[in-house]
Amino acid sequence: MLEAKNPRTARDTRGRLNLHFLPGFGDELVTGLTKSKLEVWLNSLILKSTEREAVRKSKDTANRVLSMVKAILNHALRDPGNRIMDDHAWRLVKPHKGVAVPRAAHFTAEQARALIAATPDEAFAHLLTAAFLTGARYGELITCSVRDFDPVSKTLSVDGKTGPRTIILQPEAVEFFKMISVNWTADAPLLQRDDGWRWSRSHQQRRMALALVRAGLDKEATFYALRHSYISRAIEGEVPLNVIADNCGTSIRMIETTYAKVLAGKRREFIERGAPTLQDLVRTGLADAVGEFNKAALFRATANGIEHLQNLSDIDFAEPPHLPVYSHRVRRLLSVIERAGALRVKDVKNALGWNFQAANSLMQYLKRKSLIQKSDEAFDAPYVLTPMGSLTLAEMTHRGQMTSGYDKNSVIIAPHVRSQSRGREELARPRKPKKQTVVKPPRLPVQSERVLSVLITISNGGAMRIKDISDALRLPPQSTNALIQYLKRKDLVQKTDDSLGAPYILTSLGRVTLTEMEQRRAA
Numbered sequence: 344m345l346e347a348k349n350p351r352t353a354r355d356t357r358g359r360l361n362l363h364f365l366p367g368f369g370d371e372l373v374t375g376l377t378k379s380k381l382e383v384w385l386n387s388l389i390l391k392s393t394e395r396e397a398v399r400k401s402k403d404t405a406n407r408v409l410s411m412v413k414a415i416l417n418h419a420l421r422d423p424g425n426r427i428m429d430d431h432a433w434r435l436v437k438p439h440k441g442v443a444v445p446r447a448a449h450f451t452a453e454q455a456r457a458l459i460a461a462t463p464d465e466a467f468a469h470l471l472t473a474a475f476l477t478g479a480r481y482g483e484l485i486t487c488s489v490r491d492f493d494p495v496s497k498t499l500s501v502d503g504k505t506g507p508r509t510i511i512l513q514p515e516a517v518e519f520f521k522m523i524s525v526n527w528t529a530d531a532p533l534l535q536r537d538d539g540w541r542w543s544r545s546h547q548q549r550r551m552a553l554a555l556v557r558a559g560l561d562k563e564a565t566f567y568a569l570r571h572s573y574i575s576r577a578i579e580g581e582v583p584l585n586v587i588a589d590n591c592g593t594s595i596r597m598i599e600t601t602y603a604k605v606l607a608g609k610r611r612e613f614i615e616r617g618a619p620t621l622q623d624l625v626r627t628g629l630a631d632a633v634g635e636f637n638k639a640a641l642f643r644a645t646a647n648g649i650e651h652l653q654n655l656s657d658i659d660f661a662e663p664p665h666l667p668v669y670s671h672r673v674r675r676l677l678s679v680i681e682r683a684g685a686l687r688v689k690d691v692k693n694a695l696g697w698n699f700q701a702a703n704s705l706m707q708y709l710k711r712k713s714l715i716q717k718s719d720e721a722f723d724a725p726y727v728l729t730p731m732g733s734l735t736l737a738e739m740t741h742r743g744q745m746t747s748g749y750d751k752n753s754v755i756i757a758p759h760v761r762s763q764s765r766g767r768e769e770l771a772r773p774r775k776p777k778k779q780t781v782v783k784p785p786r787l788p789v790q791s792e793r794v795l796s797v798l799i800t801i802s803n804g805g806a807m808r809i810k811d812i813s814d815a816l817r818l819p820p821q822s823t824n825a826l827i828q829y830l831k832r833k834d835l836v837q838k839t840d841d842s843l844g845a846p847y848i849l850t851s852l853g854r855v856t857l858t859e860m861e862q863r864r865a866a
Contacts, residue, residue, distance in 0.1 A: 352504060356411050363388060363408045373419055376432040385409055385436065402442040409438055450475075450572040454560060461557035466537045467550045469523055471569065473534055476516035478573030478591045480504060481566050485542040490529040492520045505592040574598065578605050624648065676705060677714065677728060677736040685718050685725035795864070797826060798835065798849065798857040806839055806846035 367384060368376070388408065390401035413433050420427045450458065455475045462468040473484050483503035491500040497517050499510045512520070524533060532541045547566050555562055570591070577587045584595045599606060624630035629648035634641050679694045680686050686694070692702040706726060709715045714732035717724040728736070800815050801807050807815075813823040827847060830836045835853035838845040849857065 359408050360411060360415070364412055373416060373425070373427055378432050378435050381412075381433055381436045399442050402439040406438040406442065409436065449575055450560070450564070450568055452572075452576065454558070455569060455572055457558045458554050458560060462550065462554045464537065464550055466535060467547070467554075470534050470542065470547065471554070472519060474566065474569035475572060476513065476519060477510050478570050478577075479510060480570060480592075481547055482544070483592075484534055485532075487533040488529065489524045489527045489531050489533050492524060492533055494521055501592075503592070508589070508592050510590055575602060575605050578602055578609060581609070672705065673709065674736065674739045676702075676709070677732055677739070680715060680726060680728055681733065681736060685727045687723060687725045690725070793826065794830065795857070795860050797823075797830065798853060798860070801836060801847060801849055802854070802857060806848045808844060808846045811846075
């Protein structure tokens with residue numbers, strides 16, 4: 344699969360695996376792999392040296408090989424025929440951290456032009472120019488044919504490491520490719536060597552080294568540095584990162600990692616450009632210029648600036664106090680206890696019609712919340728509301744009345760009432776209040792904005808076919824037809840006659856429903 348997608352990457356992967364992984368694991372079953380075996384193998388790839396840079400590079404190489412190993416093992420895992428049920432052996436192996444270093448070589452526009460001018464080979468100069476103007480990789484450019492360049496749409500189609508993509512060209516690049524491809528056939532290489540053949544892998548290395556020496560540039564730079572230059576110039580030109588990523592065949596995350604310094608400079612520029620200044624405060628009347636001190640301007644806040652909200656230190660936008668609890672069941676229980684003054688669990692159970700376990704559980708919960716408490720230390724003493732419970736009930740009954748918090752000393756607990764049936768202090772069972780009959784509005788057959796729009800359209804048109812309704816509401820004909828058939832089954836619309844293309848009108852129920860829906864929406 345990788346061979347078909349990108350032969351070059353496949354060759355590189357095969358070579359690294361043959362060199363670093365398969366000699367030790369080629370004869371072992373995947374199901375026999377363990378996390379400890381793979382960790383020992385990964386650490387064996389680290390170079391034993393006192394040079395920190397050499398060790399870092401070996402760890403970076405080990406991480407790349409580990410990624411390849413995980414890729415092929417995951418590919419095998421996804422095939423049910425392999426009967427591999429677990430991926431913990433390689434999934435839990437962690438790569439070395441902090442060893443990947445982005446390629447730092449970067450040419451300015453002047454350095455790139457000097458590099459191109461110092462190249463004795465005109466064909467290689469064209470290759471360098473193409474890389475500088477497109478940001479494409481070497482492997483992508485050398486496979487391009489003349490047909491891949493479209494001067495009309497101003498694009499270049501490439502295929503390489505990350506698969507096929509289309510590069511949007513800047514005007515200078517369009518003129519360059521027009522110039523070098525004139526009078527060439529569609530199958531001819533877009534970037535040819537002096538002998539007319541295509542460039543091959545590694546053909547650029549010696550020529551690049553010679554050009555760097557002649558231009559007096561860093562000898563460690565590579566052909567890839569031209570790609571860095573293109574992306575850096577795009578960032579400095581404030582091109583959105585997603586556009587750069589699409590044009591260069593990379594990801595936004597990779598750009599943010601590799602070009603962190605360039606992005607940091609642009610962020611500072613954006614902040615300095617967009618941040619408010621004292622001159623802005625002067626223009627808006629929040630400050631005045633009053634003179635200079637040591638060649639620096641002095642400013643003073645105006646009356647409007649002093650009274651501005653952002654200048655008030657004691658301003659408070661606190662939210663209303665949060666209730667300790669809030670539910671309909673809690674409110675009912677607190678209300679019953681408040682009306683009676685004091686109640687036992689059994690009395691609460693009888694008053695609310697709950698079972699004993701539910702009433703006892705909720706009352707113990709409210710006791711822990713300090714909303715109710717026993718009236719005395721006796722085992723079966725009744726429960727009364729605490730000051731916090733009374734305030735909580737008041738807030739639950741009239742939401743928004745309390746905006747300054749709970750005052751625990753503002754509520755007086757109601758006195759106990761002596762029960763006539765028993766010789767101890769308790770409350771009589773309260774009478775169950777009669778249920779008030781609530782008249783609810785009639786339930787509509789249907790209720791939605793789309794239905795309302797259809798009914799209004801038919802009402803205004805008098806009689807309309809499905810196509811007319813679809814055009815009026817800009818709905819797909821299929822959706823309109825389905826909705827009309829639904830309303831027909833609900834007896835809200837009907838045909839004017841039995842013919843196939845007869846228009847639809849509102850029924851009497853449809854007119855009543857439309858009136859009710861309009862009134863409810865207005866309310």
